Amino acid sequence: MKAEPQFAFLDEGSKKEIRRATLKAVAIPGYQVPFASREMPMARGWGTGGLQLTCSLVGKDDVLKVIDQGADESVNAVSIKKLIRATTGIPVTERTEEASLIQSRHRIPEVPLTKDQILVLQVPMPEPLRKYEKKESVTKRLHAESEYSGAWLMLFEQIMKYGRTTTGADHPVLVNGRYVMAPSPIPRFDNPKMDHSEALILLGAGREKKIYAVPPYTEIRSLAFEDHPFEGEDFSGKSCRFCGATGVFLDELYIQETGMTEHQCNDTSHCADRLGRQEEKEVQHATI
Amino acid sequence: MGYVAVKGGTDAIEASIDRLKYERLKGGEQVEVSAILSSMRLLIDQVMSEASLYSPELAALAIKQAEGSMEEAVFLLRAHRSTLPRLYYSETVEPERMGVERRISASFKDIPGGQLLGATHDYTHRLIDFSLLEESEKKRKQWLDQYEEELSALEKATGDGTYPKVVEYLREEGLFETFEPDNTEPDDVTKNVFQFPASRSERLQILTRGQTGAITALGYASLRGYGQVHPTVGEVRMGQLPITVPAHGGDGEDDSYYIGSVRATEVESFVPMPTKGPDGKQELRFEIGYGICYGQNETKAIAMSILDQCLEHPESDAPSHDEEFVLLHVDTVESTGFISHLKMPHYVTFQSKLDSVRNTRKGGDGHES
Structure with a gap:
């Protein structure tokens, strides 16, 4: 009945599956790749998408940093680090420069990331169009057809109502001129850091079972109108x-x-x- | 004022985990896993069903660790599931071969093989039995010995425990449409994420591992009016299903190993549906809603059979007929996880929204206002 512990928790077959989805995500920037999300020892909605990416990527030479809304010592960041440490034995760090793998909830570190680093972002709601279209089968079609008038109308309506856009975190971006993407609820302040980022950025949504990616040096534009330019906090x-x-x-x-x-x-x-x-x-x- | 949000998190978490252990132990008495196994059959059944992992021992251990919380026990098993390699798919299980422990039909009084009530709370009065406060070992033993003696005398007279399906009886009368058996390999929702529209095998998997309460609530909503399905329960059967896996290297179809049996509840509900007859006239025909789940959990299996039938008819506007609405919201790990994530800090996201709210209160940037 008692099972041997697995390196990085997941069985090797699952890791391989997740890495395959990740490769597809890198090949199609901003496209949400469905993957058979596994149950993790942490609750869905607590970063299980990011955690599965981390578990599938982590090797014995990695140094891990985990932040939760900016803080290294926040409850959830501590819990994730504990799990990875317990199942892999790799060192963790708080210094951004020292980490090869950074899992983050809703922030991109202030220190610019390099090509030797991977940033994993936790995503609660991967679908940027969900706000106006509740059906997954429909949003999938809208993406396929680059039919994004709804996303633009949403911003337009905010301007009509309030005289400006009123998005909080998770302001939608256009990836590589093709897919509209939810950057995960990072503040608008962090959106520009995604543009032509040297580091690979992977986004994982465990509950919604999606992985997507911003490969290094990809153009990321925050949706905005010429006469209402995008503004951070x-x-x-x-x-x-x-x-x-x-x-x-x-x-x-x-x-x-x-x-x-x-x-x-x-x-x-x-x-x-x-x-x-x-x-x-x-x-x-x-x-x- | 210290840098509270930043340092001290680790210590606080450790203290919280210690406190949790204290709450589990402080009463002084512990239910051992063996006691849970022998006395909490239905709880174990429910945990295994929602966890979609059949292991009474692990379920009992999870229940002990989770202090009896369904949600936590299921969660533990689901997470454990993710660490296990998947070695085999079992061969198709034929529920006709179930070693039946209970089997009833609400459609016909006289069914071939008869009704077998088995063990159920259905016919008890739900009155608290205060005598259980002082149930002695001796009395229990006495009752058991006597009962088992009567039982062994009875069992000699009965057959092998398999019964024909009620539905076969109606099928012979032509009340059901006859379909060719669909032998398409089922899609495994735990290995491949399903897309909409979902296949029936995907729908049934999501429903059978759904949270009992969620499945019951949605099935009930449909029955009560938010949907069009009012079934008659053709058959509820509960018992042991034999599981076999194909033998490696074997070339014949008969090469398979019996690896054990699982207790399951299976339901076939009959739903009258209007169809067009051969002469174009409107007539009624029965359709079948199918429900099955690990263990004895009849409410869940019946509710599942209602939802299965609902999802076969997406043309209805009711939410119970909308597969995205039903399938995406019945999983316990997903729903409890996302609800509980609201307890996490939202300092950055809230700050961001605050910025927007403040800006609109300032009256925008003056272009339109």
Whole structure:
């Protein structure tokens, strides 16, 4: 009854299947490849698509980083790292530069990724057209025919109603001039990081059973109109209260003691890195 | 104020897991796996059915680990399933060969072979039996010995435990359309993700591993009015199905190994449907809704038979006839997983939406407003 533990949890047959779907996804950028998603020891909706990609890709020489909404120590990131560590024994890191495999929920790290890295994004809702078409059989046809007027109309209606587009995270993008794709709910701020990314970006939706990809150096355009250009979240005039960073995605905090709103880096390892370097400088400065 | 959202996550999680273990152990008494196996038959059946993994021992262990939570126990088994290599497909199981433990028909009183009530809660009054509070080992043993003695006397008189199917009887009368057996290899939904429209084999697989409550609710909705299916239960049978796998290297069709049997519930529901007769006149004919699941779980199997019939008729507008609506929402691991993911932090996505909401409250960028 007691089974031998498997390297990276999944049996080898399953991994092979997932890698085959991944290769197809890389070959057709932005196209959602259906795959027979396995049940994982984590709940559906908690990153099982990303986790299956990670398990199918991870080898003994990999170094893994997992972030959840920007944080390395967030509940779910910790739980995923624990599982991969327990089943593979590979090292984990918080430093973006050190990782060969990065699994992330809803953020792309602030440090630019390189061609030696793979970014795996967890996807809750892979279908960008689902908001206006509930049937899978219909959205599949719409993609096949590049029939995206619904996606444009959605944005147009927002402009008519509110004077601007009101997408939050998951603002749809056009991949390689062909497929409209849900970039997973990364903030609009991160959309431009996908464009001509040096790293391979893989997106996995476990519950919806889809894998799709943005291969390196692929053109990614966020859907927008000429007279209403695409805009990321605005953090102008704001900086991190710890490391002072500007031009990064910031978390907003309400400080109870002062009743003031303050900001801090959302990418925690980037922030810690900057703080470390500042400290180093101070130390060096002090010894002189 | 510390950097709360960032550091300390690992320690907090460890503490939470310890707390969970404490909750399982603090009462001082534990149900052993063997006790679950011998006393929680129907719970085990339900867990195996929703997990689509037939192993009473593993199901009992999962129930112990999950503190009796259906959702968690099924989840454990499903995840365990993902670590196992798939070595064989069994040969086609013929339910006529079921070693029947219970078999009833709601359509006919006199069915060939007779009605066999077997073990069921159907005919009990649901009154709490307070005598179970003080059920002694001795009394149990006494009752068992006596019962088993009567049983062995009875069993000598009965046959091999197989019964003809009720539906055959009606088929002979021409009340059902006769179809050629469809021997297409079934599609395996656990190895290949299904596409819409789904094949019938895919539909049946999704339904049989569906959450009991979800299948029951949707079947009930159809029965009550959101659909057009009101069946008569032609036959419910529950018992042991023998499983065989083909022998490797064997060349003849007879080369197969018996690897054990699974207990299952099978239902065939009869649904009258209007059709056109040979002379173009409107007439009624029966169609069959099919339900089957691991273990004894008659409500689920009957509800499944209703949904099977519904999905054969996508022309109806009712949601129970819409295969995307039914098939994509009945899986317990998927539904409970996605509902529970709402407990995860949504700080970035919420910040992003907040940005949009604030911007619209500022009145847009002035182009149209």
